[in-house]
Amino acid sequence: MARRKKIYEGKAKILYEGPEPGTIVQYFKDDTTAFNAQKKEVIEGKGVLNNRLSELFMTGLSQIGVPTHFIKSLNMREQLVRNCEIIPLEIIVRNFAAGTISARLGIDEGTQLPRPIVEYCYKDDSLGDPLVTEEHIAAFGWASQQEMDDILNLALRVNDFLSGMMLAVGIRLIDFKIEIGRVYDGDFMRLVVADEISPDSCRLWDIDTGQKLDKDVFRQNLGNLTDAYTEVASRLGLMPKNTKQNATTSE
Ligand code: C5P
Numbered sequence: 001m002a003r004r005k006k007i008y009e010g011k012a013k014i015l016y017e018g019p020e021p022g023t024i025v026q027y028f029k030d031d032t033t034a035f036n037a038q039k040k041e042v043i044e045g046k047g048v049l050n051n052r053l054s055e056l057f058m059t060g061l062s063q064i065g066v067p068t069h070f071i072k073s074l075n076m077r078e079q080l081v082r083n084c085e086i087i088p089l090e091i092i093v094r095n096f097a098a099g100t101i102s103a104r105l106g107i108d109e110g111t112q113l114p115r116p117i118v119e120y121c122y123k124d125d126s127l128g129d130p131l132v133t134e135e136h137i138a139a140f141g142w143a144s145q146q147e148m149d150d151i152l153n154l155a156l157r158v159n160d161f162l163s164g165m166m167l168a169v170g171i172r173l174i175d176f177k178i179e180i181g182r183v184y185d186g187d188f189m190r191l192v193v194a195d196e197i198s199p200d201s202c203r204l205w206d207i208d209t210g211q212k213l214d215k216d217v218f219r220q221n222l223g224n225l226t227d228a229y230t231e232v233a234s235r236l237g238l239m240p241k242n243t244k245q246n247a248t249t250s251e
Contacts, residue, residue, distance in 0.1 A: 011037055012050070012200060024083045025074065028054075028196075034219040036128050041218070048076045049229040050198035052238055055079060057197040060165065066157050069181055069194040084181025084194050087143050090121040090129055091151060093159045094175040098203050098216075100131075101175075110174075110210070118155050123179075150191050151180050158193060166204060169235035171213065174203035199229045 005017040007024065011033045016025040028047035033040050051073070058070035069081040094117045097107035101117070120137060121129040137143050143151065155178060163173045178201070181194035195201075199214040206213060212220075213228045233239050 012047075013196070018080055018083070022083050023071065024081050025078050026081050026196075027078050029077075032200075032215070032218055032225065034215065036125060039219070043218070043225050045226045046200075046229065049226065049233055050196060050200055051077050051079060053198045053229070053233055053236070054196040056236060056238060057162065057165075058193065061158060061161055061193060064157075064161055066154060066161065067183075067190060067192040069183070069192045081194070082181075082183050082192065084183045084192060086123075086179055086181045086194060087147070087151070087191075088123040089132075089137065089142060089151075089180070090123055090177050091155050091180060092119040092121065092175060092177050093117070093155050094119070095159070095163065096172065096174045096203075096205075098174050104131075110205075116156060116159050118152055147191060154178075154180065154191065154193060158197070162197070162202070165236070167207075170207045171232065171235065172205045172207050174205055176202035199232055204232060 004025070007015045007017055009015075012029055012031055014027040014029060016027065018024045028051040030042045030044055030047045031040065032043045032046055055070065055073050058068040061068050062070065069084055071080040071082060073079050094101055094113055096109075097105075097111040097113060098109045101107060101119075102109050120132050120134070122132045122136070122142070123129060134148055137148060138145065158178055159173070159176070162176060166173045176197065178193055178197060179195035180191050182189050183192050202214055203216060204213040205211065212222055213232050215225070217223055217228045218225045230239060
């Protein structure tokens with residue numbers, strides 16, 4: 001039987017050719033990496049949780065008018081998405097200091113920032129995804145000025161939406177990363193939120209205890225990663241109570 005064509009394999013996902021032109025199947029792996037893949041582990045069930053959580057965030061964004069690449073969920077690990085041309089930038093939005101901004105600017109982790117801060121990194125693993133300015137982006141033609149205006153607007157709308165959704169379930173959205181893609185409809189091009197939105201790409205802290213419920217659990221060896229992601233999924237209503245303990249075995 002003919003196997004579908006693999007287009008790309010990344011650190012956490014595999015992309016396959018979709019059933020219709022312009023579509024792609026995005027498969028969520030259990031592979032977990034940190035520090036530009038210097039730390040690696042297979043964490044059973046992580047892909048299932050991220051597939052489900054990313055679906056929830058992407059469909060919620062569509063409902064408030066933020067365009068995304070998401071079309072539909074296919075199964076526990078796969079979703080059908082629009083094929084898009086990924087802009088080679090990681091767009092990071094920060095509400096509280098943590099991670100590289102704390103290290104770079106000497107701000108204590110958890111300090112509330114005066115306003116959401118948007119940063120851009122150039123997507124290149126071999127360079128460690130360096131921080132870049134809008135000047136670099138314009139000079140090297142990675143995105144046009146109009147696209148940068150749209151990207152900033154999208155990033156802040158995603159921030160408002162995700163912050164509110166998390167706040168409602170007692171979680172503080174510290175920061176997150178998104179990727180933006182160009183989708184072509186004939187001669188018309190539009191930007192969409194692409195890739196994934198999951199606890200792999202966000203920092204999520206319990207509001208009361210400060211407990212970390214994101215990939216920092218893996219980065220900093222703070223405990224069981226799927227327990228943390230299951231807690232997020234459960235609070236967001238994705239896990240029937242009696243299956244909460246079975247996230248890793250429910251495939
Ligand atoms: O490491 P840093 O503090 O710059 O990360 C900011 C946010 O972006 C974190 O939520 C992190 O998980 C996410 N991120 C990501 N992929 C990267 C770099 C950062 O998802 N390559």
